[in-house]
Amino acid sequence: NAGVTQTPKFRVLKTGQSMTLLCAQDMNHEYMYWYRQDPGMGLRLIHYSVGEGTTAKGEVPDGYNVSRLKKQNFLLGLESAAPSQTSVYFCASSYDVGNQPQHFGDGTRLSIL
Amino acid sequence: LAKTTQPISMDSYEGQEVNITCSHNNIATNDYITWYQQFPSQGPRFIIQGYKTKVTNEVASLFIPADRKSSTLSLPRVSLSDTAVYYCLVGDMDSSYKLIFGSGTRLLVRP
Numbered sequence: 001n002a003g004v005t006q007t008p009k010f011r012v013l014k015t016g017q018s019m020t021l022l023c024a025q026d027m028n029h030e031y032m033y034w035y036r037q038d039p040g041m042g043l044r045l046i047h048y049s050v051g052e053g054t055t056a057k058g059e060v061p062d063g064y065n066v067s068r069l070k071k072q073n074f075l076l077g078l079e080s081a082a083p084s085q086t087s088v089y090f091c092a093s094s095y096d097v098g099n100q101p102q103h104f105g106d107g108t109r110l111s112i113l
Numbered sequence: 114l115a116k117t118t119q120p121i122s123m124d125s126y127e128g129q130e131v132n133i134t135c136s137h138n139n140i141a142t143n144d145y146i147t148w149y150q151q152f153p154s155q156g157p158r159f160i161i162q163g164y165k166t167k168v169t170n171e172v173a174s175l176f177i178p179a180d181r182k183s184s185t186l187s188l189p190r191v192s193l194s195d196t197a198v199y200y201c202l203v204g205d206m207d208s209s210y211k212l213i214f215g216s217g218t219r220l221l222v223r224p
Contacts, residue, residue, distance in 0.1 A: 004156075035214075042200060042214045043157070090156050101147055102202075104156030 002026050006091050006105035013081045013112045021076040021108050023091030031094045032074040033058075033102065034066060036087040043090060049074055081112045117201055122219040131188040133218045135201035138182050146177060146184045147202045151217075157200060161186065188220075196222045 007022045023032065030051050035043040045058030049068040063085060065077045074093075078085060088109050092102040118136040125131045137146070145164050149157035161168060163175040163184070174187040188195060198217045 042217045044214075092156070101159040101162055102149075102157075104158070106156050107154070 004091055004093055004103050004105035006089075006108050008108060009106070010109045011111070013078075013110065015081060015083060015112060017081050017112075018077070018079050019081065020078075021089055021091075021110075023074045023076070023093075023105060025072055025074075025091075025093040025103070027093060027095075027103065028071070029093035029095050029103070030071075031096065031100075031102075032068065033092045033094075034064070034074065034076045035090045035092065036060065036085075037090060037107075038087050046076065046089075083112050086110060086112045117203060117214075117216070119199075119201060119216055119218045121216065122221070124221050124223065125191055126223050127192055128190050131191050131195075131220060131222075133186045133188075133199055133220070134183055135186070135203075136183045137201070137203045140181050140203050144203050146175065146181075148173070148175065148184075148186045149200045149202060149214075151198045151200065160199075191220075191222045193222050193224065196220060 004025045013019060033048045034046040036046055037043050044060050046064050047055055047058050047061055047066040049055045052068055052071040055066045055068055067075045088107045090104050090107050092104045094100045094102045145162050147162040148160045150160050151157040161170055161173045161175045163177050165177050168175045176185040198219050200214045200217045202214055
């Protein structure tokens with residue numbers, strides 16, 4: 001039972017490069033989320049999705065794009081990476097929002113030089 | 114935006130009971146309160162969830178007063194492996210989808 005799987009686990013980019021982080025869940029959850037966590041801080045919501053084909057902005061969406069073409073996958077894209085985007089990125093999913101717990105992946109550690 | 118407030122850190126000793134309180138003044142009527150635990154290099158892990166009064170499971174209890182403007186996570190008889198960061202999560206009255214984590218409480222359990 002894989003739960004939430006994030007790919008890759010680590011990545012180093014140069015400023016201006018682009019990349020896509022992949023999140024896959026096998027629990028048939030409707031809701032998916034992308035967070036970032038900076039050292040010593042809590043999680044901040046970047047974007048979320050309430051179902052296949054729909055996405056919405058969270059607390060810190062600037063510099064990121066997302067897509068939810070399939071229910072089980074949620075992609076986070078950085079079109080032109082900046083050093084300020086160096087962080088640990090967590091994906092999560094839940095059956096519903098608010099009163100349903102979120103299930104998290106183990107994170108992608110991204111460094112931008 | 115609604116926000117939550119937790120103590121930044123707490124220290125305890127093995128075998129003691131630990132209570133961590135979270136303030137959430139703008140909690141929405143239909144929102145639940147959820148607590149997560151996070152170890153280094155791992156994603157947060159669900160601990161317990163409640164709506165009002167008291168909820169208990171095999172690892173923790175959650176106490177919520179009638180006005181629901183705060184909640185207290187209670188960990189009975191902590192061990193060294195309970196050393197982690199604990200977050201409370203509630204909905205946001207301004208926008209129900211903008212879920213906000215608390216700042217987290219770093220719990221250190223000493224031998």
